[in-house]
Amino acid sequence: MTRPAEALPTQEMLINMGPQHPSTHGVLRVLLRTDGEVVVNARPDVGYLHRGLEKIGERVTYAQFMPFTDRLDYLAAMNCNCAYAWAVEKLAGIEVPERAEYIRVIVSELNRISSHLIAFGSFTADMGAFTPFLYSIREREIVNDLFESVCGNRLTYNYARIGGVSADLPPGFLEKTKEFLDYFEPKIDEYNNLISYNKIFVHRLANVAVISAKDAVAYGLTGPNLRGSGVKFDLRRDEPYSVYPKLEFDVCVGTGERGALGDCFDRYMVRINEMRQSIRILRQAVAQIPEGPVMAKVPRLFKPAAGEVYFRSECPRGETGFYIISDGTTNPSRLKIRTGSFVSMNIFETVTKGLMIADIVAVIGSFDIILPEIDR
Amino acid sequence: METQALFDALKAKFGEAVLELQTTGFRPAFVVVAPASIADVAVFLRDDPSMKFDSLMCLSGVDAKERFAVAYHLHSLAHKHQIGVKAFLPRENPSLPSVDAVWPAANFMEREAFDLYGIVFEGSKDLRRILLPDDWEGHPLRKDYKYPESYHGVKL
Amino acid sequence: MEALALKLMNAVPALAGVPLWVMTLLVMVVVAVILLVFALTFGGVGSYVLRKVAGDIQARIGPNRVGPYGILQFLADGVKLIMKEDIIPAKADRFLFILAPYLVFVGAFAAFVVIPFGVGLIASDLNIGVYYVMAVTSLVVIGILMAGWASNNKWALLGGMRAAAQIVSYEIPVGMALMPAVLIAGSLSMQDIVRSQGGLLGLFGWNVFHNPFTFFSFFLYFTAAQAESNQTPFDLPEAESELVSGYNVEYSGIRFAFFFLSEFADMFIVAALAAACFLGGWHVPFLRAEALPGIWGNLLSLGVFLAKALGIVLLMMWVRWTLPRLRVDQLMRMSWKYMVPLTFVNLLGVSLWLLLFRGKGIPQLIASVF
Numbered sequence: 001m002t003r004p005a006e007a008l009p010t011q012e013m014l015i016n017m018g019p020q021h022p023s024t025h026g027v028l029r030v031l032l033r034t035d036g037e038v039v040v041n042a043r044p045d046v047g048y049l050h051r052g053l054e055k056i057g058e059r060v061t062y063a064q065f066m067p068f069t070d071r072l073d074y075l076a077a078m079n080c081n082c083a084y085a086w087a088v089e090k091l092a093g094i095e096v097p098e099r100a101e102y103i104r105v106i107v108s109e110l111n112r113i114s115s116h117l118i119a120f121g122s123f124t125a126d127m128g129a130f131t132p133f134l135y136s137i138r139e140r141e142i143v144n145d146l147f148e149s150v151c152g153n154r155l156t157y158n159y160a161r162i163g164g165v166s167a168d169l170p171p172g173f174l175e176k177t178k179e180f181l182d183y184f185e186p187k188i189d190e191y192n193n194l195i196s197y198n199k200i201f202v203h204r205l206a207n208v209a210v211i212s213a214k215d216a217v218a219y220g221l222t223g224p225n226l227r228g229s230g231v232k233f234d235l236r237r238d239e240p241y242s243v244y245p246k247l248e249f250d251v252c253v254g255t256g257e258r259g260a261l262g263d264c265f266d267r268y269m270v271r272i273n274e275m276r277q278s279i280r281i282l283r284q285a286v287a288q289i290p291e292g293p294v295m296a297k298v299p300r301l302f303k304p305a306a307g308e309v310y311f312r313s314e315c316p317r318g319e320t321g322f323y324i325i326s327d328g329t330t331n332p333s334r335l336k337i338r339t340g341s342f343v344s345m346n347i348f349e350t351v352t353k354g355l356m357i358a359d360i361v362a363v364i365g366s367f368d369i370i371l372p373e374i375d376r
Numbered sequence: 377m378e379t380q381a382l383f384d385a386l387k388a389k390f391g392e393a394v395l396e397l398q399t400t401g402f403r404p405a406f407v408v409v410a411p412a413s414i415a416d417v418a419v420f421l422r423d424d425p426s427m428k429f430d431s432l433m434c435l436s437g438v439d440a441k442e443r444f445a446v447a448y449h450l451h452s453l454a455h456k457h458q459i460g461v462k463a464f465l466p467r468e469n470p471s472l473p474s475v476d477a478v479w480p481a482a483n484f485m486e487r488e489a490f491d492l493y494g495i496v497f498e499g500s501k502d503l504r505r506i507l508l509p510d511d512w513e514g515h516p517l518r519k520d521y522k523y524p525e526s527y528h529g530v531k532l
Numbered sequence: 533m534e535a536l537a538l539k540l541m542n543a544v545p546a547l548a549g550v551p552l553w554v555m556t557l558l559v560m561v562v563v564a565v566i567l568l569v570f571a572l573t574f575g576g577v578g579s580y581v582l583r584k585v586a587g588d589i590q591a592r593i594g595p596n597r598v599g600p601y602g603i604l605q606f607l608a609d610g611v612k613l614i615m616k617e618d619i620i621p622a623k624a625d626r627f628l629f630i631l632a633p634y635l636v637f638v639g640a641f642a643a644f645v646v647i648p649f650g651v652g653l654i655a656s657d658l659n660i661g662v663y664y665v666m667a668v669t670s671l672v673v674i675g676i677l678m679a680g681w682a683s684n685n686k687w688a689l690l691g692g693m694r695a696a697a698q699i700v701s702y703e704i705p706v707g708m709a710l711m712p713a714v715l716i717a718g719s720l721s722m723q724d725i726v727r728s729q730g731g732l733l734g735l736f737g738w739n740v741f742h743n744p745f746t747f748f749s750f751f752l753y754f755t756a757a758q759a760e761s762n763q764t765p766f767d768l769p770e771a772e773s774e775l776v777s778g779y780n781v782e783y784s785g786i787r788f789a790f791f792f793l794s795e796f797a798d799m800f801i802v803a804a805l806a807a808a809c810f811l812g813g814w815h816v817p818f819l820r821a822e823a824l825p826g827i828w829g830n831l832l833s834l835g836v837f838l839a840k841a842l843g844i845v846l847l848m849m850w851v852r853w854t855l856p857r858l859r860v861d862q863l864m865r866m867s868w869k870y871m872v873p874l875t876f877v878n879l880l881g882v883s884l885w886l887l888l889f890r891g892k893g894i895p896q897l898i899a900s901v902f
Contacts (some may be wrong), residue, residue: 015686037690037860047507055517090403128764128857134590200765201856217430217453220481233453295443307401310434310460311447321434323447336436338485346484357690358768358859375507 012040017360019048025364026371034357039255039330042352042360044345049375054242057335062088062302065335070156072320072337073373075118075161077316078104078111078147081160085321086241087311090163092304100164106177106285107150107159109278113184114143115316116271116278123268123365124195127204132195139187141171142180150174171186174286181279181286186359188275196272205268206259209351209363219350220343223318224274225367228254228267235314247284249277264366271316303330313374315370316339337376341369377426377457379405385427389420398462404449406460411446411472414463415499418478421450421461428454432479437489439519444470444495465495474500491518544618567644574800575793576606578600578743582849591855616785621684624782627680628682632675633790639671640797647804648722650814650833651822661722663712665805666707669760672798673699676769676779679791691778694860695762695769701867702759702766706802707754708875712746712882713809714737716891724802730820738812742893745881752875754847757802759863762795763848765855766863803844804837811840 027048033041053072053275057065068079069084082104087095096104121136144154149170151159159166195201211221216229226233234251236244252273254266306328312321318340325334344367352363383397386407393413398406401492409417421429429450448461463472474497476482486497487506494515497503505512514521526532535850537555580595580603587594595602620629646661648654658664674695680692714720716739717728729737742748759766769778780791814833822829858866889897 005519013686031786032593033804037694047509050507052516109544124856128767129855130586130764131590131853134592138591176402192414195856203862204856204859218480219480220432231453238456307403308406308447309402309403312433319433323434323436323449325438334436334438336434336438338434338436342488343481346481350480354405356859358857 006297010035015357019221022126025369027376028364028369028371028374030360030364032357032360034364037356037358039352039355039357039360042349042355044348046342046345046371046374049371051372051376053376054335057332057337059197059331061330062304065332066160066162067158070158071372072339072376073115073157073305073315073317073341073370075370076111076115076316077157077315078107078159079115080320081157082108082242083311083313083315083320084322085160085162086313087309087324088304090311091307091309091324091326092162092302094163094296094298096164096242096296097293098243098290099168100294100296102285102289103165103169103294104160105243105247106282106289107147107280108156109285110143110146110177112278112316114140115274117143119271119365119368120191120268121340123368124201126361126365127201127308129195129198129201132191135187135191135194139184142183146173146176146180149176161295161298163298164293166295167253167324168294174289177286178280181282185279188272194267194274202258202265204358205265205362205366206263208259208264208355208359209366210260211262211347211351213262215347219347221318221347222343223314223316224252224265224270225340227252228270228366229262230254230256230266235312235319239312241311241313243285243288246288247281249281252277266361267366267368301330303328312338315340316375317370318344320373339373339376341354341367341371341373342376344369345374377455379459382427382457382459384405385424386417386420390417393417398460401469402460404460406447406462408462408464409463411463414446414448414461415475415478417461418448418475421459422478426455428452429459430454430479432475432481432485433458435475435482435485435489437493437495437517439493439517440464441519443467443495446472446489446495448475455492469496470494471496471498473498474503476500491515494518546727550812550902562771569656571644571797571800572793573639573827575796576610578796578799578845579609579792580606581846585846585849586853589850590835602812607751610789613789614786618786619782619784621782623684625682625684628678629782630787632679632682633787634675635678635795636672636675636794637797639669639675640801642668642671643801644797646722646814648726648808649837650831651829653814653830653834654723656722657721659719659721662710662720662725662805663810665801666703666710669798669801670699670703672794675794679783680779683779688779688781691769691781695779695859698759698762698768698863700890700902701864702756702871705752705756705867705871705875706760708872709749710757710805710809710878710881712742712749715879715882716742716746716893722808724815726808726815729812730815735812735817735897737815738810739893740810741895743885743889745878745885746810746893749875749878749882750806752871752878753806753810754844756867756871756875757806758848758851759867761798761802761848764852765858767857768863770858798844799848800841801818803848804841806844807837807840811844812841813837823843 013034015032015034017032019027019029029045031043031045032039048271053068056068066081071081072080117136117140121133125133147157148154151157204276211229213229213231216226216231230253232251232253236252252270254261254270256266258265304326306326308325310321310323312319321338323336327333383517387394390413395408396440399430421427429452431453433449435450436447438447444465444467446463451458465472476486483484483502485504486500487503489495490497490503491505492515524532535557537552541555582876584594595605598604598608620626643665644659645655646664676695677692680688713725717725729739739746780788785792814837816832816836
């Protein structure tokens, strides 16, 4: 005796892709409602790493807040340090010496490379290819050694200061950087041969979570996520700051080369190509860097005039914007941090409808989110 | 588009609702509007061909001592200009219309402002606490916030 | 077994009074223990080799602390797993939870009975050899499903369901890919299949060089075997990064060790089948192993067989650390839409070839010209 299909009761499963999970890139909780393997609804639940950085910002002085910016996006700490420094300098109208600006750009681009290496490595590890992660860590070790020689730290650098950087580059740093660039540039082709165009890898990512250019802009995606959808917008090119106007580089956009434009593969390839462009920027910066002081004259008791500033810079994970309100005292009155990962999560619920559980992992990895940036 | 011209166009369209232009010491400049009109202003700013502010850069709550404010930072990819929009709210029951129908990027940022300041965004498609636990009491970023003694029996 | 028991009773006068069935039983137990020790040792040493191979491919060293070059690592791991606390989730189905790992291990281990380790070195040369292996390894699916269900954990359940779907789907390509070897030998018995690849042609007597269809069949078999033993690119049931270890997420200690050992035993089984059915089994190149005096024939053929089987295992490990993982629907599509039709066409091709050339392969045809 057979029962008609309608009589068989089925139920949606509510699975907790909990705060502790190998692939959520931090303490992200995703509440999955699935019908078997197909996701009906995936709701992200953030806030497990909220440390109240914005409240702390109102309690400490401008200079004292610098170490906290390291902990915003710890994989791109130099970028966050410099973003905050540029924001405060814009607020107070401080002019930074040129050598310091070049140093900031050099360390920012090096950190962009190391951040994209982690994004690349952990993404491929999530997809099941465990080997590229180890290769990217090996490359990143060299960058960590460079940073250690500059500021003594391998992860949370606290290097930028309001008005410059804390210390000049050590002797031999520029030569070692060039050595690294010469060593690393062919590696990108090696990675592309090894994994990027591997048929299985492409099949996992092509046509998954396609985001149109219009949606990407409306949902506030920034950085590689926005460029993966074909929007040619890079803050270093379109709202240039620091010494970027003197440096030549291309803006990498997704091309829909293996599937629809704006799928996970495009966002992944944008990061790979951005590493190449960072190498290009670094070669120019290392050649052009002038001699000079590395710190402007900033008063000990730094009290910027009352006013408000919103400054954004291109960090590896998107746009990191600082909205600082000063009331003329030593502490900021309001320090709002707008991060790329936080706003990227807006689109998560919409774009994951109808995907499979394995694709959720691909989407999280392709957005390259990091939780301290989301939760602050 | 020049900031003054922008302000004049807004004033022409919305009259009473557009209050003032804050320029000196403000980067970008801010147009202060009445809270109730924010949704209409947002639609105009996004859709008007000379404005085309299609990107909401940042939405923040502000505690300006006597009153609250919500600051919107907008950017146009087509015209490459930026503007800020501010709406001041009273300290008791601060609320204003939500703009997440205009810029979906606003959703998480409005939830954050609600969570940390207690500003209610009417008409939001999903207004829940985001960074703090759902049963947390109080709104921490307010200047008069008192830290709680304990949470669920855990001493803080 | 009985023949061996009789030989022993005749050789050792002290055992003459023992009834035959007792002797046979004793011999069976001894052989089973030998195979069990082999399986467990392979599991242990295999895990060490796996980690060293992983280290080599990933530009790092691998275990190197416990013992010279880290050789004793698997012993340390074994001791650790045995001494761990035995945790059973409160709401888990206790009986099924406890039974599952043993069922999986039995499913894998029972196939050791028909593996032809060397000349005359086979636990029992069943005349349904290949068929028996196919049947018995399906027990693994039941064990995995049990583990997934009894854990009372949604991730485990998903892993169990995926495993069931995957293993059952790839049973067909595995079986069909082995059929050409059976056709050439004309028998399902493993020793017959190995013997059919013998002769003084040496390397070229191997089934894999017999005709283009068997050559193709070897690669189909290898791919399907990679799926049968849950190796990347088909390791969805235990995909660490997605399912947090899938069906064995709630297992710890010795129970987890059993799942782990079963996986290695499974790997060895499929590799041994590949070696036996396609790569000439225990045939020593250019020698007639059966004709060698005394124990030399047995030992040499054992060595050759193990070398071939372990080489295939190494290849499986190499592929495991290189390729990313397939998604479950892609996996199913590959099995049902590509591999099943391909293996059927392949089988047809082999049958036609054997009909046309009267059972002779390309090397034999070339040899017959001279």
